[in-house]
Amino acid sequence: MISVSQVVPGGFRTVRQAVHAAPEGATISVAPGRYRENLVLTRDVTIVAEDGPGTVLISSDTGVVVEVAAAVALSGIELEGTDAEQAPVVVGAGRLVMVECAVRGDSWAAAFAHGTGGLVLRDSLLSNPSGAGVVVTSQAGSSVHNSTFEDLGTSAVVVAERGLLDVRGSTVRKSGGNGFYLSGHAEFTAVDSGIADCGDKPAVAVEDHATAVLRRISVRDAAGLGFFLKTTGLVDLTECAVESSAAEAFLAEGTGRLSLRDCDVRRSARYGMRFAGTSTAVLQDCRVSDVEGTGVAVEQRSTVEFHGLEVRACRDDGVQLTSKEEAVLHGLAIRDCAHNGIVVRGANARFEALEVERAQRAAVEVVADGHALLRGCVVRAVGGPGIAVSGGTLTAEDGDLHGCGGDGVVLADGASGVLTRCRIRAGGGHGVHIAAAAKARMSDCELHGNDGDGIRVATDRDVVVRDCSLRENGGSGLRQQVVSTSIAVENVSSSGNGVADAFGTAQAVPAAAVPAEPAAPRSGRAAENSPAEELQALVGLENVKREVATLVNLNRMAKLRVEAGLSAPPMSRHLVFAGAPGTGKTTVARLYGAILAGLGVLESGHLVEVARADLVAQIVGGTAIKTTEAFREAIGGVLFIDEAYTLSAQSGGTGPDFGREAIDTLVKLMEDHRDEAVVIVAGYSREMADFLATNPGLESRFSRTIEFPNYSAAELVTIVRQQCSRHDYRLDERAAELLLRYFDEMPKDATFGNGRTARKTFELIVDHQASRLAASPAVATSDLTQLLPEDMPFAQPIPSHSTAAAEVADVDR
Incomplete structure (x- = not known):
């Protein structure tokens, strides 16, 4: 061991x-x-701080502080260079390993690995207000593990030319440029690292021909882009996340191949993800939410394949x-977007298992010669039409469109559509509207309960309607508005509609009929009950x-008092719903939120339903994050926590009680956002009483408990009758008497599911009917x-414990 001391005699002074x-x-x-000196290390040595990190500083005002051309290790040493032209650390050959060190520079870089030199940083800190942190152009292979970059004038990590660098468990804070910048033919790997509060440059930029493998990289509070990918190489991202970026979270503009798996975007501006140029991207199980602009855009000649993408808000x-x-998009789910769910403009898109809910305009819009193929499309409660096609083509198979504000499907301006096995129900306009110059082929479709016509034909082009069911629409089942011989109708069942059908002959078409515009989005369907009416029903x-x-x-009067300048009465909107499963607690919670939204008490009234697994993590600190995320999603509406008592259940172990952490977090959030959301906790009566006693803040915030009793036998029969009506069955009165006796004698034990039991019983009856009819030689x-x-x-x-009861109980379980 060689010693160096400035005060102890007998050793080296420098x-x-x-x-x-x-x-x-x-x-x-x-x-x-x-120690004010410059070191040139050309032999293998290890230099350690005798008293540990932070006790030894080697500095210089001119030149490189430490230049390495051998196998060198530094431990616990601080290096500081103030030369504006030279990096404090330069490795041109050999290998420098720095453990628990700190480097402060005032130059273009704090550390530079080039030539054949390799740099290894572990548990170290780099800062450089005038330039970059680490710059690597060497192919020798460098690594940065568990280190921090902060207060940088430009980029934290730069890998250029043919440099190789591996970054793990590291953090970038307050960089004036990029967090990671890759160019040339760089090869870069980063794992379990974060970038926060970087400048207006992209947090991660991959350019030229660089390749990157990124695992669990998080970007927060970026003043520019999150990830900028403009390379001809391969970029592989897994579990990467961007939260709060002033521009696109992910922007791909190059010709390279991109793979994104389990990536998250929250609160970005412009776009969540944008693919342009001629890039090729494969996305799997990614999520985009709370974007100021468009969630995902695919432009120019880029090619994408999505598997499990969720876009929200x-x-x-x-x-x-x-x-x-x-x-090609598989498993795409879009919810709560302020404009359209999807726009296909001059593009060719294939969708498998698409879901669009609560878009304020159309669920799918196809324009400018675009083509959309939809297999298994589900649309719910959009403000405009379900699918609107103008000048493009549509092929839809096995679709289910429910509660659209306008027409279910509208074909206009020369559009062409083929619909097979589609259900279009309870819409505010026509089920299918075939406007001027459009043509359509429909087979095996159901159009039920729409406010307008089931099918409205306002074109003289070819229209084929085959094997379709048109029922209980507010207008006609099928209405032809222009005289034409180009309509073919085969095996169509039309019944219970508000107006007689009119099609097939000149006499059938009203003389004054003119092609109508597509139905405007409704503000409220006349035929649809209000939430209060739904509750009473x-x-x-x-x-x-x-x-x-x-x-x-109480809420209505409180609002009026505030508007009149009076104080609001003391009240809590948060509720406990106590009762057995299947008694309608979730349904009432949804309607309660909608009623409060109608009064202006809540912004939207939407329902977010969660259980213990959605709130509780198995790592310290994770539960607070999950609970906060769920609560924030419910702001403006109702957070419904089913089986809330499980949060207070003791696991019997000695580890941390994560359920109680969720309760504590929830209590604080309810206080911080007392007027922004309603929380409803639900579960069995006795268990919910115990739950409220677990935290002093719970009883004061949940001051009202509503008991949900078990359904009576007569009420269960009524539920079965409703199921019959909904599915085109008729319950024989003798069968209803048997059903009443059955429900009356059914054990009301822990397996009893109330309304769920009624619905499962209905399914069981239908199964037995199918078996009976299948054995019959002729069925009318x-x-x-x-x-x-x-x-x-x-x-x-x-008997009181019949075989059928056991069957139903088994299903409930």
Whole structure:
């Protein structure tokens, strides 16, 4: 061991003297102090701080502080260089390993590895207000592990030319440029690292021909782009996240190949993800939410394939497709976007298992010669049409469109559509509207309960309607508005519509009929009950209805008092719903939120339903994050926590109680956002009483408990009748009597599911009817709708613990 000390006699006074005297492989121990010198290390040595990190500073105002051309290790040493032209650390050959060190520079870089030199940083800190942190152009292979870059004038990490660098467990804070910048033919790997508060440059930039493998990289509070990918090489991102960026979270503009798996975007401006140029991207299980602009855009000639993408709460469209190349999207879910769910503009897109909910305009818009193929499309509660095609083509198979504000499907301006096995229900306009110059082929489709016509034809082009069911629409089942012989109708069932059908002949078409514009989005369907009316229409629950009505009146009066300049009465909107499963707690919670939104008490009234698994993590600190995320999602609406008592259940172990952490976090959030959200906790009555006692803040915030009793036998029969009506069945009165006896004698034990049991019983009856009819040599249409006593598997006898009851209980379990 060679010692260096400025105060102890008998040893070396400078590090440089010790290095010159040291044999190959020697260890030099440096006593505390500041050593103003420049070191050129050409032999293998190890230099350590005698008293540990932070006690030894080697500095210089001119030149390189430490220049390495051998195998060198530094431990606990601080290096400081103030030369504006030279990096404090330069490795041109050999290998420098720095452990628990700090480097402060005032130059273009704090550390530079070039030529054949390799740099290894572990548990170290780099800062450089005038330039970059680490610059690597060497192919020798460098690494940065568990280190921090902060207060940088430009980029934290630069890998250029043919440099190789591996970064793990490291953090970048307050960089004036990029967090990671890759160019040339660089090869870069980064794992479990974060970039926060970087400048207006992209947090991660991959350019030229560079390749990158990024695992669990997080970007927060970026003043520019999150990830900028403009390379011809391969970029592989897994579990990467961008939260709060002033521009796109992910922007790909190059010709390279991109793979994104399990990546997250939250609160970005412009776009969540944008693919342009001729890039090729494969996305799997990614999420984009709370974007100020469009969630995902695919432009120019980029090619994408999505598997499991969720887009939520964007201020513009959820997804925009304008690329000339085919886009393939599997398992795409879009919710709560302020414009359209999807826009296909001049593009060719194929969708499998698409879901669009609560877009304020159309669920899918196809324009400018675009083409969309949809297989398994589900649309719910959009403000405009379900699918709007103008000048493009549509092929839709196995679609289910429910509650659209406008037409279910509208084809206009020469559009062409083929619809197969599609259900279009409860829309505010026509089920399908085939406007002027459009053409369509429909087969095996169901159009039920729409405010307008089931199918409106306002074109003289070819229209084929085959094997379709048109029922209970507000207008006609099928209405032809222009005289034409180009319509073919085969095997169409039309019944219960508000107006007689009119098609096929000149006499059938009203003389004054003119092609109508597509139905405008509705603000409220006349045929649809208000949330308050829906609540009153629920089976049973009379006490629940009274309690909710009282709460609604209290909220209404409180709002009027505030508007009149009076103080609001003391009240809590948060509720406990106590009762067995299947008693309608979730349904009432949804309606309660909608009623409060109608009063202006809540912004949107939407329902976010969670359980213990959605709130509780198994790592320290994770539960607070998950609970906060769920609560924030519910702001403006209702957070419904099912089986909330499980949060206070003791695991019996000695580790941390994560459920109680969720409760504590929830109590604080309810206080911080007392007027922005309603929290409803639900579960069995006794367990919920115990739950409220676990935290002093719970009882004060949940001051009202509403009990949900079990349904009576008569009410369960009513629920079965509702299921029959909804699915085109008719319950024979003799069968209804058997069903009443069955429900009356059914054990109301822990397996009893109330309304769920009624629905499962209905399914069981339908199964038995199908088996009975399958054995019959001839089946009339009326036979298909009737449920008879012999379809009741519990008809003879009716013991208190019948086999059928066991069947239903098994299903409930």
